[in-house]
Amino acid sequence: xxxxxxxxxxxxxxxxxxxxxxxxxxxxxxxxxxxxxxxxxxxxxxxxxxxxxxxxxxxxxxxxxxxxxxxxxxxxxxxxxxxxxxxxxxxxxxxxxxxxxxxxxxxxxxxxxxxxxxxxxxxxxxxxxxxxxxxxxxxxxxxxxxxxxxxxxxxxxxxxxxxxxxxxxxxxxxxxxxxxxxxxxxxxxxxxxxxxxxxxxxxxxxxxxxxxxxxxxxxxxxxxxxxxxxxxxxxxxxxxxxxxxxxxxxxxxxxxxxxxxxxxxxxxxxxxxxxxxxxxxxxxxxxxxxxxxxxxxxxxxxxxxxxxxxxxxxxxxxxxxxxxxxxxxxxxxxxxxxxxxxxxxxxxxxxxxxxxxxxxxxxxxxxxxxxxxxxxxxxxxxx
Amino acid sequence: xxxxxxxxxxxxxxxxxxxxxxxxxxxxxxxxxxxxxxxxxxxxxxxxxxxxxxxxxxxxxxxxxxxxxxxxxxxxxxxxxxxxxxxxxxxxxxxxxxxxxxx
Numbered sequence: 359x360x361x362x363x364x365x366x367x368x369x370x371x372x373x374x375x376x377x378x379x380x381x382x383x384x385x386x387x388x389x390x391x392x393x394x395x396x397x398x399x400x401x402x403x404x405x406x407x408x409x410x411x412x413x414x415x416x417x418x419x420x421x422x423x424x425x426x427x428x429x430x431x432x433x434x435x436x437x438x439x440x441x442x443x444x445x446x447x448x449x450x451x452x453x454x455x456x457x458x459x460x461x462x463x464x465x466x467x468x469x470x471x472x473x474x475x476x477x478x479x480x481x482x483x484x485x486x487x488x489x490x491x492x493x494x495x496x497x498x499x500x501x502x503x504x505x506x507x508x509x510x511x512x513x514x515x516x517x518x519x520x521x522x523x524x525x526x527x528x529x530x531x532x533x534x535x536x537x538x539x540x541x542x543x544x545x546x547x548x549x550x551x552x553x554x555x556x557x558x559x560x561x562x563x564x565x566x567x568x569x570x571x572x573x574x575x576x577x578x579x580x581x582x583x584x585x586x587x588x589x590x591x592x593x594x595x596x597x598x599x600x601x602x603x604x605x606x607x608x609x610x611x612x613x614x615x616x617x618x619x620x621x622x623x624x625x626x627x628x629x630x631x632x633x634x635x636x637x638x639x640x641x642x643x644x645x646x647x648x649x650x651x652x653x654x655x656x657x658x659x660x661x662x663x664x665x666x667x668x669x670x671x672x673x674x675x676x677x678x679x680x681x682x683x684x685x686x687x688x689x690x691x692x693x694x695x696x697x698x699x700x701x702x703x704x705x706x707x708x709x710x711x712x713x714x715x716x717x718x719x720x721x722x723x724x725x726x727x728x729x730x731x732x733x734x735x736x737x738x739x740x741x
Numbered sequence: 742x743x744x745x746x747x748x749x750x751x752x753x754x755x756x757x758x759x760x761x762x763x764x765x766x767x768x769x770x771x772x773x774x775x776x777x778x779x780x781x782x783x784x785x786x787x788x789x790x791x792x793x794x795x796x797x798x799x800x801x802x803x804x805x806x807x808x809x810x811x812x813x814x815x816x817x818x819x820x821x822x823x824x825x826x827x828x829x830x831x832x833x834x835x836x837x838x839x840x841x842x843x844x
Binding site: 384458505546615618642 | 766768772783787796802806807
């Protein structure tokens with residue numbers, strides 16, 4: 359049981375059931391998850407630290423998705439094993455719980471097992487995201503140190519060709535291989551204008567192929583997915599309006615747990631769910647620079663995988679204080695209208711800053727949030 | 742037995758109302774699963790929209806895990822003399838450093 363002291367008590371990670379749980383001090387003391395002096399002023403960190411860190415283990419990728427948020431290429435930056443071990447040590451020193459290996463395509467590396475074992479040895483829980491390209495039965499056996507592997511899968515061949523420029527075979531084969539060999543596998547579905555209409559069949563297919571959960575991800579403007587491409591591929595207003603009902607329908611029918619990413623919170627929450635329930639179930643909205651930090655392949659640090667501003671590595675207390683990361687939680691502490699009066703502000707934290715930055719200014723409200731759109735219409739502001 | 746939304750120093754979101762029945766006392770928030778995505782943090786929404794099923798089962802499992810830990814602590818105290826502050830609890834089953842908890 360890994361634990362970390364917080365002003366309110368502690369975060370603890372349970373392996374069974376798999377969960378992160380925030381507990382108050384009396385319970386933390388009763389469970390003795392930390393030494394008694396863990397809450398002394400000298401030992402409590404000055405600012406929130408990440409629960410989860412995303413570690414880009416390479417910028418290389420053979421697939422070339424037209425909407426890649428990283429602009430990954432076959433010749434991108436590729437850190438050494440020793441560099442990545444040092445980055446894992448830094449992530450451990452900050453007390454993070456989960457490290458999510460990503461890329462580029464992580465499978466281009468041959469040292470993933472070594473790195474995952476190193477993460478485990480430091481008390482971190484390693485997980486991995488892949489396109490599935492390059493996965494073989496032998497390679498599956500090299501990935502058993504990962505607690506979960508997520509495969510990027512937006513839908514069938516037609517959807518995948520539209521969204522990623524490649525058919526669905528590699529992803530579907532990877533799902534089948536991983537689940538058949540007993541590896542816990544999830545699916546990442548990027549919700550775009552093109553994949554939206556297929557979500558029900560995509561989620562059903564993922565469950566049929568052995569996925570143990572499906573995560574829906576908002577399409578975001580970063581990497582190659584900026585400018586006109588982003589505007590053409592993002593969800594339109596009608597789709598956004600239909601999303602809450604669709605997600606609720608999927609929860610009831612998909613047969614597999616459904617997860618939404620932090621940027622989808624403003625699209626999915628509505629008056630049928632209470633802000634208190636959102637907070638209690640860990641829906642915290644924009645996590646950048648607070649519960650989430652990113653270590654890029656070149657070692658630079660950011661608050662979110664899609665955010666352009668970076669701080670120099672390593673990921674440490676100084677990096678967390680850098681404006682590239684600290685500006686995200688600071689924004690949530692001083693939200694602009696209409697977020698400042700929104701009942702969901704605590705669970706949404708102003709929506710996606712990357713989308714706001716792409717539309718003009720990161721300090722503005724998320725321009726695609728339906729409540730922001732309605733507010734601006736009332737005010738006569740441009741939407 | 743209420744799951745209370747936390748509010749302390751900005752580390753947990755302030756929430757004006759709401760609670761989920763069935764959690765052990767002292768539990769402020771729960772994030773289910775491993776969070777396996779490499780680009781964004783995800784939250785399991787089944788627990789929000791179908792909390793009476795999946796959420797209830799998760800809370801029962803968490804309560805059982807806590808009870809098991811307390812039972813282990815009591816048994817350890819009965820088997821050996823106290824030796825001062827706990828260093829973070831027993832090593833987890835996946836071979837983690839026993840001191841990894843004290844962070």
